[in-house]
Amino acid sequence: MSATNTFTETSDSGFSSPPQVDCPTSDNVPASTPILDVHDVTVAYQHKPVLWDVDLTLNRPHLVGIIGPNGAGKSTLLKAILGLVPLASGTVSILGKPLAQQRRLIGYVPQRESVDWDFPISVVDTVLLGTYGHLGWFRRPGKSERELAHDCLRQVGLEEFAKRQIGQLSGGQQQRVFLARALAQQAHIYFMDEPMAGVDAATERVIFDLLRRLRESGKTVFVVHHDLRTVRDYFDYVVLLNLRLVASGPTDQVFTPEKLQAAYGGRLPILDAAAEALRTREAPHDHL
Amino acid sequence: MITYNTLIVLIGTSLLGASAGLVGSFAVLRRRSLTGDALAHAALPGLCVAFLIVGERSLPAMLLGAFASGLLGIGVISGLRRWTRIKEDTAIGIVLSVFFGAGIVLSRCIQNTPGTGSKAGLDSYILGKTAGMIFQDVVLIAGLAAFCLGILLLFYKEFRVVSFDPSFARVQGWPAVSLDLLLMSLIAVAVVIGLPAVGVVLMASLLILPGASARFWTDELDWLLVLATIFGLLTGGVGTLISTWYSLLPAGPIIVLTGTALFLLSLFFAPRRGAIARWLSAYRVHSQLRRDKLLTLLHDVSEPYWPESSEWTIEDLASRKSWPPRTLKGLLHNLVIWGQLDVSPEGKYRLTQSGWQMSAELARNQRLWQLILTEHAEWSGCLANLDQTDVRECVPAEFHAQLDRELRAKNRYPRVLE
Numbered sequence: 001m002s003a004t005n006t007f008t009e010t011s012d013s014g015f016s017s018p019p020q021v022d023c024p025t026s027d028n029v030p031a032s033t034p035i036l037d038v039h040d041v042t043v044a045y046q047h048k049p050v051l052w053d054v055d056l057t058l059n060r061p062h063l064v065g066i067i068g069p070n071g072a073g074k075s076t077l078l079k080a081i082l083g084l085v086p087l088a089s090g091t092v093s094i095l096g097k098p099l100a101q102q103r104r105l106i107g108y109v110p111q112r113e114s115v116d117w118d119f120p121i122s123v124v125d126t127v128l129l130g131t132y133g134h135l136g137w138f139r140r141p142g143k144s145e146r147e148l149a150h151d152c153l154r155q156v157g158l159e160e161f162a163k164r165q166i167g168q169l170s171g172g173q174q175q176r177v178f179l180a181r182a183l184a185q186q187a188h189i190y191f192m193d194e195p196m197a198g199v200d201a202a203t204e205r206v207i208f209d210l211l212r213r214l215r216e217s218g219k220t221v222f223v224v225h226h227d228l229r230t231v232r233d234y235f236d237y238v239v240l241l242n243l244r245l246v247a248s249g250p251t252d253q254v255f256t257p258e259k260l261q262a263a264y265g266g267r268l269p270i271l272d273a274a275a276e277a278l279r280t281r282e283a284p285h286d287h288l
Numbered sequence: 289m290i291t292y293n294t295l296i297v298l299i300g301t302s303l304l305g306a307s308a309g310l311v312g313s314f315a316v317l318r319r320r321s322l323t324g325d326a327l328a329h330a331a332l333p334g335l336c337v338a339f340l341i342v343g344e345r346s347l348p349a350m351l352l353g354a355f356a357s358g359l360l361g362i363g364v365i366s367g368l369r370r371w372t373r374i375k376e377d378t379a380i381g382i383v384l385s386v387f388f389g390a391g392i393v394l395s396r397c398i399q400n401t402p403g404t405g406s407k408a409g410l411d412s413y414i415l416g417k418t419a420g421m422i423f424q425d426v427v428l429i430a431g432l433a434a435f436c437l438g439i440l441l442l443f444y445k446e447f448r449v450v451s452f453d454p455s456f457a458r459v460q461g462w463p464a465v466s467l468d469l470l471l472m473s474l475i476a477v478a479v480v481i482g483l484p485a486v487g488v489v490l491m492a493s494l495l496i497l498p499g500a501s502a503r504f505w506t507d508e509l510d511w512l513l514v515l516a517t518i519f520g521l522l523t524g525g526v527g528t529l530i531s532t533w534y535s536l537l538p539a540g541p542i543i544v545l546t547g548t549a550l551f552l553l554s555l556f557f558a559p560r561r562g563a564i565a566r567w568l569s570a571y572r573v574h575s576q577l578r579r580d581k582l583l584t585l586l587h588d589v590s591e592p593y594w595p596e597s598s599e600w601t602i603e604d605l606a607s608r609k610s611w612p613p614r615t616l617k618g619l620l621h622n623l624v625i626w627g628q629l630d631v632s633p634e635g636k637y638r639l640t641q642s643g644w645q646m647s648a649e650l651a652r653n654q655r656l657w658q659l660i661l662t663e664h665a666e667w668s669g670c671l672a673n674l675d676q677t678d679v680r681e682c683v684p685a686e687f688h689a690q691l692d693r694e695l696r697a698k699n700r701y702p703r704v705l706e
Contacts, residue, residue: 082459103461115453119317120509129449133460140445165507185460200682 033096034059035189035220036081041090043073043080049088051076052244058237061220063211065235065251067228069264072242074224075111078191081222082108094189104133107187109178109195117167117174124149124162126177130184145184152180156206172203179210190214190221197226208234231255294532297418300426301485301524301543307433308478308491309498309520310440313513315475316499318451322377323365323472325492326384328479330361332391332488335413336398345409347425351480358476361387388488416487416540418528425484432481436474440513447471448509485524486540497547498523504558523547575619578611580650582619583628585609587647587702590639594703597644599636648704653679655700656691663694 038056042049051073058064066074079085081092083099094102107130127149128141135141141149153159156176161169166177175195182190196204211234214221222239225231231238231251238254240246246263247254290298315324331354338353339345361383368379395410412420440447449457450467458464475495482491502515527543556563585608590598606616620637623629628643639647656679680688695701 079455084455084458100461103459106459108456108459110453110455114455116317116319119452120503120507120512121448121452122508125509126452129452129456132445132449132462135445137446138442181456191459202682 032059034093035061035095036222037091037093037096038077038081039091039093041077041080041092042088043076043085044088050243051080051241054080054090054241054245056239056245056248058220061215061218062237063215063235064220064222064237064239065225065231066222066239066241067225067231067263068241068246072263074241075193077239077241078193078222078224082106082191104185105188107182107185107190109175109182109190109192111193111197112171112175112178119166121166122162123158123164123166123169123177124153126166127152127180127184130181130186133185148186149180149184152183155183155210156180157202170200172199175199176203176206179207183210188219190219192221192223194224194226196223196230228260293419294528296423296426297421297532298525298528300421300429301418301528301539302521303426303429303433303524304478304482304485305494305498305520305522305524305527305543306517307429307436307520308482308494309502309516309518309523310513311436311471311474311478312495312520313499313502313516314447314451314471315495316503317509317512318471320472320475321492321496321500322380323362324475324479324495326365326380326387327358327362327472327476328483328488328491328495329384329391330387331355331358331476331479331483331491332413333357333387333394334360334391335483336391336394336410339398339410340394347484348428351428351483354483355476355480357387358479359473362472362476391488412487413483414487414489415538416483416485416490416543418485418531418539421484429481432477436477439470439474443467443470485528486543490540490544493544493547494520494523497544497551501547501551501554504554504561519547519550523550578615578619579623582609582616582623583643583647584650584654586629586637586639586643587651587704590644590647591651591703594644597630597638599632599638601636605637644704648702652695652702652705655695655702656688659691659694659700664691 034057036056036058038054041051041054043051050071054077066077068074076085080087080090081099083092092099094105099106124146128145130152131141131145131148135145150159150162153162156179158169158173158176158180161173166174169177179192179195182192195207199207211221211223215236223235225234232255235251237249238251239248240254240259240263242263242265247259312321312324315321334353334355334357335350336353337357338350341353342349365376365379365383368374368382369376374382392414395414398410409417409420411417446457446462446467449460450462450464451471454464454468457467478495479491482494486494498516498519499512501519502512505515506512523543523546527546528539530546531537531539531542554562559565560569582605585605586600589600589604589608602613602616602620605620606613609616611619620629620631623643624631624637627640628646629637630640631637660679660683679691683691692701
């Protein structure tokens with residue numbers, strides 16, 4: 001698997017190179033079109049860079065965890081890939097083409113706080129929004145879209161809430177509505193911004209099962225994740241960020257104490273959690 | 289009897305109310321109500337400039353001028369927000385007052401000009417005047433209202449996704465900025481057709497009140513738009529009728545007050561979202577909470593004596609809870625009525641058969657939550673309302689069984705339920 005995961009690093013910038021992943025890149029193998037190719041991406045808010053020279057290439061479907069300390073630019077990376085923030089430099093291509101031509105291949109789960117949950121819309125209608133991209137201008141969702149929406153709701157265990165107004169759900173249920181909406185996008189590549197932040201255990205389990213099923217059906221999922229303890233359980237590929245790309249590659253090569261130290265610096269409490277996670281990584285996960 | 293003139297005015301104001309209510313709903317939903325207000329105020333200088341250019345009172349020209357300067361005001365707001373460090377509310381305040389001030393100055397200049405000034409009737413655009421409306425005006429209003437309705441129906445799906453979740457819409461490829469601009473233009477159209485009747489100062493209320501009122505009655509966007517349109521129609525129509533009957537009253541303020549009456553009605557009396565319904569449901573939740581707490585207390589003090597039913601006076605119970613005696617007495621009284629308690633002639637309370645059962649289940653639930661909080665913190669993510677939520681709804685069956693075992697091992701499992 002590792003042979004197809006390349007990690008590249010721009011060396012023409014004046015900054016010191018972050019540690020590279022010892023990844024046996026086989027340049028002689030004709031590379032198929034990368035699923036995602038992020039090249040030299042820099043994002044700046046008001047002259048202050050929040051993401052520097054990020055290069056990232058993913059050639060095979062993976063469950064990718066994007067991790068890093070607070071303010072490391074995890075969400076920004078996702079937004080940069082999705083064209084939600086302007087790039088100061090760099091390019092992003094999805095399956096060899098610019099984002100604008102590949103929007104139908106993309107599913108998106110934004111942070112839960114990003115919308116007004118008092119908006120007058122029912123659960124099933126929210127999920128139906130996911131089908132709008134395929135419908136195009138002026139066409140209204142019909143019977144097949146409704147069936148798809150209900151099917152997606154079933155997959156996240158919310159079918160019985162279909163008619164409720166979204167504000168009447170718990171936080172975890174709201175998060176699952178967003179997941180169902182992303183499923184209704186029938187995408188190949190999913191981008192999820194902290195889907196497991198502040199959710200209940202039942203929701204975390206639904207999300208985990210869903211991630212696994214997506215992975216099994218050959219989809220790629222990028223997840224901004226904050227809980228280092230569960231990284232090993234959830235992801236087979238890790239992108240470690242701290243304004244710059246610290247490392248990226250298969251989880252067992254990247255999720256190591258040295259690389260975490262590089263990303264998190266001296267923030268010891270977090271490192272302790274990571275160390276604990278590493279110690280217990282082989283332990284069965286009790287409730288999940 | 290309604291005269292022909294009144295009928296014309298009535299149709300005109302009803303239509304303008306309906307279109308303002310319809311497009312204004314989106315402004316309310318997008319939290320752009322104040323932007324609508326600024327847009328209305330910013331329309332005044334455009335009216336005056338159009339009058340100066342045309343040189344006579346021509347409704348289409350003046351409305352075009354109002355539309356242009358209204359949109360210019362919106363452009364300035366978003367420019368200030370985007371390219372300077374000024375926050376949106378400040379930008380709205382600046383645009384609203386500056387444009388309105390300029391409009392007032394211009395209108396005074398026009399009115400002080402001998403000859404043309406008196407013909408302009410610009411004063412009526414500040415606070416509104418319905419009496420002057422003629423058939424051609426109504427045709428114009430009807431046309432523009434139909435235009436707004438048509439655009440909204442055409443772009444309903446797109447407006448919906450952009451209004452609810454703009455970044456999701458952008459990821460899907462919808463041109464969020466252009467759609468936003470289209471929506472703002474529709475609001476500007478609604479403002480412009482409302483101006484002659486209600487004036488720039490009060491126009492915002494015609495945009496905001498119907499949508500805000502309709503939100504109380506429904507959770508569905510389709511119905512909200514339908515209701516807001518009807519509310520707007522009623523506001524314009526009824527307001528006009530009232531101001532016609534009492535011809536000394538200015539039309540604009542009367543229309544606004546009519547809308548306010550509808551709003552207050554919705555605010556208080558709407559089912560579920562209305563203030564009274566919410567107060568009632570909060571009261572119900574609160575009293576159930578207290579009832580459950582009292583039953584749990586009775587269980588905890590009676591449990592050591594089980595299966596004997598021990599008796600407790602109000603003072604016994606009051607010493608363990610901080611409730612006022614009257615509240616406690618009322619709660620106990622209700623529990624007696626519902627059959628959970630028996631009361632002796634000396635005023636001593638004890639649990640009945642069904643009281644034991646119910647209180648033991650409540651006590652078990654509470655002890656399970658305590659166990660989760662103290663020893664299974666990883667599950668605390670599912671904490672909802674500890675008193676109201678059944679543990680069984682939140683954890684898988686096998687974990688619940690484990691919790692039951694742990695409770696038994698601690699000798700904390702309610703003996704009644706064994």
